[in-house]
Amino acid sequence: MPTTTRSATTTPSVAATRSAPVTRSAPDRLLAVLAAFDHEHTALSLSDISRRAGLTLTTAHRLAGALTEWGALERDASGVYHVGLRLWEIAALAPRGLALRQLALPYLEDLYESTHENVQLAVRDDKEVVYTEWISGRSAVGVHIRVGARWPLHATGVGLALLAHGDPDSQEAYCAGPLASFTPHTITDPVRLRRVLAEVRRTGVAVSSRQITDDALSVAAPVRGPGGAVVAAVSVVVPQADAQVPALIPAVRLAARGISRALGWRPEL
Numbered sequence: 001m002p003t004t005t006r007s008a009t010t011t012p013s014v015a016a017t018r019s020a021p022v023t024r025s026a027p028d029r030l031l032a033v034l035a036a037f038d039h040e041h042t043a044l045s046l047s048d049i050s051r052r053a054g055l056t057l058t059t060a061h062r063l064a065g066a067l068t069e070w071g072a073l074e075r076d077a078s079g080v081y082h083v084g085l086r087l088w089e090i091a092a093l094a095p096r097g098l099a100l101r102q103l104a105l106p107y108l109e110d111l112y113e114s115t116h117e118n119v120q121l122a123v124r125d126d127k128e129v130v131y132t133e134w135i136s137g138r139s140a141v142g143v144h145i146r147v148g149a150r151w152p153l154h155a156t157g158v159g160l161a162l163l164a165h166g167d168p169d170s171q172e173a174y175c176a177g178p179l180a181s182f183t184p185h186t187i188t189d190p191v192r193l194r195r196v197l198a199e200v201r202r203t204g205v206a207v208s209s210r211q212i213t214d215d216a217l218s219v220a221a222p223v224r225g226p227g228g229a230v231v232a233a234v235s236v237v238v239p240q241a242d243a244q245v246p247a248l249i250p251a252v253r254l255a256a257r258g259i260s261r262a263l264g265w266r267p268e269l
Contacts, residue, residue, distance in 0.1 A: 108255065157219060175193050186212075
């Protein structure tokens with residue numbers, strides 16, 4: 001029986017396939033330059049951008065130049081790059097960003113005046129909560145929050161309020177984990193998380209105690225859009241040691257209801 005010889009160029013080996021470089025599209029490379037910036041890296045040199053974006057220095061220089069010309073980046077006298085105002089201008093158009101913040105701000109200010117504690121507004125982005133506003137007093141408990149900060153849904157009051165009102169499939173997928181831990185009190189057990197979410201739906205508020213830091217407790221309530229779907233959450237964060245949760249719940253609910261009405265929610269209709 002004749003022997004069939006397979007050409008070496010017909011089918012690449014598994015090893016060769018694995019070692020082949022992954023080609024990144026032009027949009028991917030452009031977005032990688034922007035993604036090189038975050039809250040811990042707000043000012044980057046060209047070599048920093050190249051390293052953090054995984055690009056050659058030549059490609060990073062070309063893309064950073066194009067982004068600077070458009071206004072997405074700004075370059076100072078020392079040659080260091082910063083995020084440009086053009087990105088802020090575009091981001092301000094996001095309905096869950098500046099527009100939501102402007103409608104919510106009067107109610108957030110009222111909540112702050114009634115508590116003089118940290119007040120927060122947040123929206124959900126997949127498995128994380130993103131903070132779109134934060135008001136803090138000088139004597140308020142310290143929190144690891146800033147506008148634009150992200151935390152896992154299960155570890156914050158606003159995150160629990162948002163997760164509890166998500167669709168059942170996404171809730172179950174999230175509960176299946178993994179669930180990141182930040183303190184010994186962070187919810188990491190899927191069974192416990194499901195019970196907590198059920199309680200949030202029953203009571204209409206979420207209470208998160210010492211999940212991010214050992215000294216803070218938050219009370220959060222969902223914010224609804226015109227159709228009744230939960231689109232955001234508002235919370236107040238207080239020192240855990242002397243938290244008066246029953247007294248905080250009505251104030252947080254009132255703020256959430258006011259923002260919901262400003263967004264067009266009419267529960268009586």
